[in-house]
Amino acid sequence: MQALLRISGLILLLLLAGVSAALADGAVQSKLATDKYDEIDAGVTALAASGDPQAPAIIAALADGKLSYDPATKGLYYLKGEDLIEGATGNKAGAAPPGLKKVKLNNRVRRAIDAAQGALTLMAPDPATRLSAADAVFKSRDATALPLLEKALAAETDASVRTALERARAAIVFLSPGAAEADRITAAKLIATRGDQDALGLLQSLPDDAPPALRDEAAAGVKSINEGLILWSAAQNLWFGLSLGSVLLLAAIGLAITFGVMGVINMAHGEMVMLGAYTTFVVQQAIRTYAPALFDYSMLLSIPLAFLFAGAVGVLIERTIIRWLYGRPLETLLATWGVSLILQQAVRTLFGPTNQDVGAPAFMTGSFALGGLDITWNRLWIVAFAGLVFAALLFVLRFTRFGLQMRAVTQNRRMASAMGIRTNWVDAMTFGLGSGIAGLAGVALSQIDNVSPNLGTGYIIDSFLVVVFGGVGNLWGTLVGAMTLGIANKLLEPFAGAVLGKIALLVLVILFIQKRPRGLFALKGRAVEQ
Amino acid sequence: MITTRLLADRRGLVFLGILLLLAVALPYCHMGLPETSPFHVPDWVVGLIGKYLCYALLAIALDLVWGYCGILSLGHGAFFALGGYAMGMYLMRQIGPRGQYGDPVLPDFMVFLNWRHLPLTWYGFDFFPYAMLMVLVVPGVLAFVFGWLAFRSRVTGVYLSIITQAMTYALMLAFFRNDMGFGGNNGLTDFKDILGYDITAASTRTVLLVLTIAALALGYLVARFIVTSKLGKVLLGVRDAESRTRFLGYRVEQYKLFVFVVSACMAGVAGALYVPQVGIINPGEFTPANSIEVVIWVAVGGRGTLVGAALGAVLVNLAKTIFTSGIFAPYWLFVLGGLFVVVTLFLPKGVVGTLGQWKARRRPPSEPAKPSKVAEAAAE
Numbered sequence: 001m002q003a004l005l006r007i008s009g010l011i012l013l014l015l016l017a018g019v020s021a022a023l024a025d026g027a028v029q030s031k032l033a034t035d036k037y038d039e040i041d042a043g044v045t046a047l048a049a050s051g052d053p054q055a056p057a058i059i060a061a062l063a064d065g066k067l068s069y070d071p072a073t074k075g076l077y078y079l080k081g082e083d084l085i086e087g088a089t090g091n092k093a094g095a096a097p098p099g100l101k102k103v104k105l106n107n108r109v110r111r112a113i114d115a116a117q118g119a120l121t122l123m124a125p126d127p128a129t130r131l132s133a134a135d136a137v138f139k140s141r142d143a144t145a146l147p148l149l150e151k152a153l154a155a156e157t158d159a160s161v162r163t164a165l166e167r168a169r170a171a172i173v174f175l176s177p178g179a180a181e182a183d184r185i186t187a188a189k190l191i192a193t194r195g196d197q198d199a200l201g202l203l204q205s206l207p208d209d210a211p212p213a214l215r216d217e218a219a220a221g222v223k224s225i226n227e228g229l230i231l232w233s234a235a236q237n238l239w240f241g242l243s244l245g246s247v248l249l250l251a252a253i254g255l256a257i258t259f260g261v262m263g264v265i266n267m268a269h270g271e272m273v274m275l276g277a278y279t280t281f282v283v284q285q286a287i288r289t290y291a292p293a294l295f296d297y298s299m300l301l302s303i304p305l306a307f308l309f310a311g312a313v314g315v316l317i318e319r320t321i322i323r324w325l326y327g328r329p330l331e332t333l334l335a336t337w338g339v340s341l342i343l344q345q346a347v348r349t350l351f352g353p354t355n356q357d358v359g360a361p362a363f364m365t366g367s368f369a370l371g372g373l374d375i376t377w378n379r380l381w382i383v384a385f386a387g388l389v390f391a392a393l394l395f396v397l398r399f400t401r402f403g404l405q406m407r408a409v410t411q412n413r414r415m416a417s418a419m420g421i422r423t424n425w426v427d428a429m430t431f432g433l434g435s436g437i438a439g440l441a442g443v444a445l446s447q448i449d450n451v452s453p454n455l456g457t458g459y460i461i462d463s464f465l466v467v468v469f470g471g472v473g474n475l476w477g478t479l480v481g482a483m484t485l486g487i488a489n490k491l492l493e494p495f496a497g498a499v500l501g502k503i504a505l506l507v508l509v510i511l512f513i514q515k516r517p518r519g520l521f522a523l524k525g526r527a528v529e530q
Numbered sequence: 531m532i533t534t535r536l537l538a539d540r541r542g543l544v545f546l547g548i549l550l551l552l553a554v555a556l557p558y559c560h561m562g563l564p565e566t567s568p569f570h571v572p573d574w575v576v577g578l579i580g581k582y583l584c585y586a587l588l589a590i591a592l593d594l595v596w597g598y599c600g601i602l603s604l605g606h607g608a609f610f611a612l613g614g615y616a617m618g619m620y621l622m623r624q625i626g627p628r629g630q631y632g633d634p635v636l637p638d639f640m641v642f643l644n645w646r647h648l649p650l651t652w653y654g655f656d657f658f659p660y661a662m663l664m665v666l667v668v669p670g671v672l673a674f675v676f677g678w679l680a681f682r683s684r685v686t687g688v689y690l691s692i693i694t695q696a697m698t699y700a701l702m703l704a705f706f707r708n709d710m711g712f713g714g715n716n717g718l719t720d721f722k723d724i725l726g727y728d729i730t731a732a733s734t735r736t737v738l739l740v741l742t743i744a745a746l747a748l749g750y751l752v753a754r755f756i757v758t759s760k761l762g763k764v765l766l767g768v769r770d771a772e773s774r775t776r777f778l779g780y781r782v783e784q785y786k787l788f789v790f791v792v793s794a795c796m797a798g799v800a801g802a803l804y805v806p807q808v809g810i811i812n813p814g815e816f817t818p819a820n821s822i823e824v825v826i827w828v829a830v831g832g833r834g835t836l837v838g839a840a841l842g843a844v845l846v847n848l849a850k851t852i853f854t855s856g857i858f859a860p861y862w863l864f865v866l867g868g869l870f871v872v873v874t875l876f877l878p879k880g881v882v883g884t885l886g887q888w889k890a891r892r893r894p895p896s897e898p899a900k901p902s903k904v905a906e907a908a909a910e
Binding site: 329330331333461506515517 | 602676679680682683684685686687688689691692693695696697699700703704706707818819822825826829860861863864866867868869870871873874875878
């Protein structure tokens with residue numbers, strides 16, 4: 001706001017003094033090359049208006065107290081790092097002229113610098129800088145910035161910056177009683193197209209003595225923005241729900257195999273997820289130490305390693321413990337709970353109980369806006385990753401030899417064995433597959449959750465609910481279950497708050513299981529009673 | 531006739547005998563002997579034994595539903611905690627104006643949250659009989675509603691286990707909230723006295739311990755009465771072949787509901803006795819991990835033996851006390867986890883069940899092997 005006042009002051013000054021942008025560099029420079037504050041002040045303003053390519057650098061140097069002048073030649077010099085730069089050309093000065101004097105600063109000059117830098121941003125070479133400057137004008141609605149806006153508009157070539165500048169101008173015109181009524185109505189329309197909270201606030205700030213036609217137009221704009229905002233916030237919740245659903249899907253889909261297909265209640269599933277996350281951490285540490293340049297690829301390397309490591313641990317657990325307990329699901333629950341405690345404690349002993357820092361690669365940081373949606377890259381990648389994992393798993397189960405054997409063993413173990421399938425091997429591989437997928441989930445979760453020994457416990461109940469809700473033994477059920485629970489959770493949150501929403505969801509699932517004890521997509525037939 | 535049925539089992543007699551011995555010897559060794567005597571039992575041991583025995587009662591309650599009816603409840607910690615909260619609320623109301631803020635009616639945490647009135651849920655808890663009724667009613671009603679919904683729609687096996695787990699998880703989330711009016715994550719603590727007696731006094735502690743022993747004995751007898759009755763035989767039928775029992779014409783869900791509610795009330799009593807002896811109740815008691823740990827007590831001692839469940843609770847907690855202090859502390863979870871694995875793999879009948887089996891095998895072959903009814907029940 002204050003910077004804008006300075007900008008406007010600058011413009012006024014320019015107009016009054018009749019100074020044109022074509023002012024010779026030398027004349028501007030000689031104004032700065034003095035010890036009189038008045039002249040320095042005017043010099044800054046003139047320099048900013050001159051459009052000289054050196055202007056930003058010189059003004060920045062002045063602000064930092066690094067600008068000097070040669071009293072003899074009136075030439076400007078500034079320090080850039082260790083080098084002395086010639087102000088007029090931007091080239092390195094050969095040798096420092098004797099008797100260089102520093103250009104002095106006082107508060108008035110500092111204000112002029114602030115204003116000049118504001119003005120320079122509206123015409124900065126970088127479009128993103130211009131865009132944010134235009135947005136700043138829109139939010140401040142400072143009428144005195146109008147001439148500068150007009151000037152920037154005339155020079156603007158980038159379409160989106162142009163729109164932002166036009167809206168900024170509209171914001172000023174809309175509120176200025178002196179403007180023509182038709183212009184103000186057009187401005188109101190233009191503001192409404194912005195469709196966000198700022199536009200809403202602006203339209204609502206119209207004083208009561210405004211012409212009725214204008215007031216109607218503003219009211220219409222408020223209404224349409226409100227409708228748009230409700231839609232966008234619903235869409236945002238939906239997106240959050242989808243993203244939570246993907247996380248649930250990743251965490252639960254391995255469980256759907258071990259629990260749904262094999263009938264093993266794997267309470268150590270959450271710890272497999274944790275192992276995947278720790279694998280990511282170890283891979284990152286190794287890359288940070290030995291090949292920092294490859295940091296962005298550490299995720300790509302972690303994915304197969306986490307799958308293999310968690311899968312191998314899964315096979316080990318199956319061979320040593322689970323194989324003795326087939327057909328006794330409650331006993332697998334107890335034994336794997338023990339395994340989960342041991343794994344947690346092992347990780348705690350090795351890595352310590354604190355959270356480990358897992359960095360995000362460049363392509364997973366930041367966010368972008370899609371209309372009124374704010375979408376972070378890491379969530380988007382996780383949604384995509386969950387989809388990929390799901391598709392790959394579906395493919396393996398349906399089109400590979402292993403998938404065929406797995407389904408055969410599930411349906412009729414003895415018959416499959418008689419047909420020459422090594423059921424033991426299939427059991428081990430199936431459990432390994434489920435665990436490996438949990439490891440993959442760990443890679444993804446390391447990006448959004450704390451990598452600590454307790455990582456897994458937070459997901460185990462949710463995962464079981466997803467599998468039970470979706471219907472055991474059905475991958476599509478798991479997908480629908482995860483998405484339903486994720487979206488329902490996020491839609492409940494705005495009304496009930498995070499914790500109450502979660503409780504409500506748990507109660508709803510418990511009630512739902514009363515209605516459909518075998519889940520959404522229940523298996524039918526004789527095998528069900530077992 | 532009832533007495534012969536209840537006491538016919540030698541193992542049970544030994545168990546009751548030990549309890550009687552404890553009830554007599556512990557108060558004497560604690561109060562009657564001078565502190566210099568080698569047989570003197572210090573305060574902290576009394577508290578510890580009281581805690582173990584409360585856990586033993588909880589384990590018997592779980593064994594009643596799991597060992598004899600096949601309902602693996604992963605939410606029994608919730609009934610225990612609810613009973614504990616009912617007792618805790620009574621004890622909070624007894625503090626009166628002695629709290630930090632000196633409010634005669636409101637407990638400290640409500641004053642802290644700027645509450646003006648006692649919430650409706652707290653009414654009547656200054657009245658001891660009402661509070662004791664709630665110790666039974668609150669877990670009982672929850673078990674009734676939950677069981678009625680679950681058993682009627684035939685949610686069985688692992689599904690039931692998972693939703694009981696979800697139940698205790700939901701309760702945990704709820705009790706962690708400050709606005710529930712139960713003290714949020716700090717729970718209820720700073721108790722002063724119970725029925726006018728100072729809660730930290732040695733005599734009060736001794737009385738509480740004796741009461742716990744009595745409750746444990748009574749809980750055992752009730753459970754034993756149920757499992758040896760005709761109803762108990764039906765429960766075994768439900769456990770071993772639910773659909774067959776149903777086809778024989780039994781209303782399976784009613785049997786299950788009955789035993790589930792009885793068990794929940796027993797767990798509530800265990801929780802109510804636990805709180806004054808430990809001095810605190812907080813939402814941590816609702817964590818699913820706690821409820822699962824109860825299952826391992828029962829499994830270690832021997833599922834479907836009642837006495838074994840109590841023994842398992844004491845043994846595991848004794849091990850926990852030893853391992854969570856001193857140099858072993860970092861390894862407790864390895865021990866507990868290993869216990870889960872070893873017991874399920876190598877001792878599926880638990881300590882008591884395996885002993886019974888071993889004894890039956892050692893008997894001379896001329897005498898027909900006749901394992902006790904309990905061991906029969908344990909052999910699945």
